Amino acid sequence: MIDVATLSVIRRWALREQLSIREIARRTGLSRNTIKKYLRAEAAEPRYAKRVSPSKLDPYAEKLSAWLKSEASRSRK
Template sequence: MGFLSVIRRWALRDKMPIREISRRTGLSRNTIRKYLREGAVEPKFKTPARPSKLDPYADRLSAWLLAHTRKSRKDRRTVKQIHEDLAKLGYDGSYGRMAAFARA
């Protein structure tokens, strides 16, 4: 159940005062009034597109992974070895970010 649905239920069905809703949620009374007045379902927050440290190496990494899928299981390199190769090329990001890209 959405957060705004809970606020709307407390205010409209349970007849809870805005001050009490504010105390329970930690939101400002003005914010709660705004949510009740707007009738919006959920607040939409715009997250800006941020470049990843892996973006410059994504093409090369994709090519390596594609080449490894064609090889037998024993001939494939591990993700740890691929991370070491990327680090030699200048990648200074985390192993976890690269491993998540490799497994996706």
């Protein structure tokens, strides 16, 4: 699935600038079948970038990794 920005560019090139499907495929790097599919679809489900949220453990990440490294070298018994 392509993102919303690419979809809007494809539709603008096809409808406003009257570019051929082959030229749009050449410019975007997508296949002609993909271009046709998104031009035929009336509404495409948008795909947004995943939101990056900080973890509660981020301030303690170094200390935790140090503990894990030290425990990995110890015997299990």
